[in-house]
Amino acid sequence: MSRVKIVTDSTCDLSHDLLELYDISVLPLMISMGEITKKDGLELVPEEIYRWSDETGQTPKTAAPTIGDAVSFLEPFVNAGLDIIFFGISESMSATCNVIRLAAQNLNYDKVYVVDSKNLSTGIGLQVLRAAKMAKKGSTVLEILNDNSEIKDKVRASFVVNTLTYLHRGGRCSGVTALLANTLKLKPEIMVTEGKMVVGKKYRGNIKSALLKYVHDKEKQLLNADNDRVFITHSGCDQEIIEEIRQYLEDLNIFKEILITRAGGVISSHCGPNTLGVLYISK
Template sequence: MAHKIAIVTDSTAYIPDALNRQYNIHVVPQVLVWEQKTYRDGVDIKPADFYQRQLATTTHPTTSQATVKDFKEAFEAAAKQADSILTIVLSSDLSGAYNSAVQAMDGFGPQKIELIDSRMISMALGYLVLAAARAAADGASMADCAQLVRSRIPHAGVIITPITLEYLHRSGRISGTKRLLGTALNVKPILELVDGKLHPSGQVRTTKKAQQHLVETVAAKLQSAKRFRVAAVHANAPENAQEMLALLCEKCQPLEALVADVSPTVGCHTGPGTTGLAWSIED
């Protein structure tokens, strides 16, 4: 039986595949360009393969937004199953995917499409998408699903730490001098999503201390929350992610706790070994 509401998102959410299949979520791939070849995130290249290659080469990939064509194809597939399509994408301050979706919507019909700029990325986006998908599966209306997502955006977030400054330097995010100094001191930057953009929120020496800092930071944010979901995200560092998630769950009791990949379109700037925590409060 066809769902009345279909959910579309982009690949930076990296919701675990089993959940994408369970709720029939349509995922539009972001784009990587590496050595003059174009790859669709999660389609032509998978995270593990991307990060292994990133370690083995000095050439730096670049990113491009999900294409209008790919959004149109996702809308067409969703339209075969639903009367309405709710599309939730990563922050428009981090990518032009939102603009691609707007262009793909032009002239599309007769299904209604509603587009939401989540202001999020990674599993902070993923949990918003899952909230909508679960509400739709329970029979909620399009308006109710959209309102649910918008109401939770201010109460979601993500914080990450790369294990090296090298890839931030390669992508032009920091200077060569700062990279050399940070590497000499074994400094690990802390980056937090604020107002739709990733901002430096501190720095810690050693990876272990950085990961402990992330756990303590997120636990403090969730201290007064009653209902929330968390995820540990990683760039080919599943054991570190599992350890962080276990430590966080010792400090709080989430409704759901997942481990997910960091999209290569994010990891090309932060590098393999990056770990982070995402959360979504539902109070």
């Protein structure tokens, strides 16, 4: 059994099967819908969020876990004397990494190593799976951390949003920008750069044509990607579109694994339905 335990937060958007396969534990972030606060991934599903948001015209507020929850989460691994590596959502977007540091201090345990992924969604998941695979093979904390420092800036995370309504409701873009984009049927690409979200290309037309154009635009970069795995991560897209993109990636004949995951509550709260991204590590 590995003496290194890999843990992460619920914004990693990894499926239950992957978490189980690689023995990864997840600390949920908090999502507040009005007066009600629930734990991401445990107490609500994205469909509830979309329904509430459309009924109220608001976007849920998302927050880092409580210190108490973080302490309870770490405690079993601390009691087992394990080396713990935590991969958290970008510190530019959330205080989650700092909550883990404070929890480790409360537990008076110096074998908790906090990694700011500088990313979100399966941009974190790519780092987590790589680390978990190394841990399974018996790699040390230092070996895993050194490997992550080499590849972290090579993670390519981007996605195309169907509507800017949710980002606008959450205060992440102006009402004028959202109205203009929705009126012109623009589907912007959101990219993660140095831990922050920035706007990339803007696609026009329906979501299917926008997503297929977005993926084709990535071909040159995909041909130069690490061939271990690529993620298709979505917030509730038509199965036909997902399959077409999966087939396109398969036809490139690069990746050993093409993994399809559904975005969790936090990511879905901000991007809304019909968002999709292709995420990978560049060589």
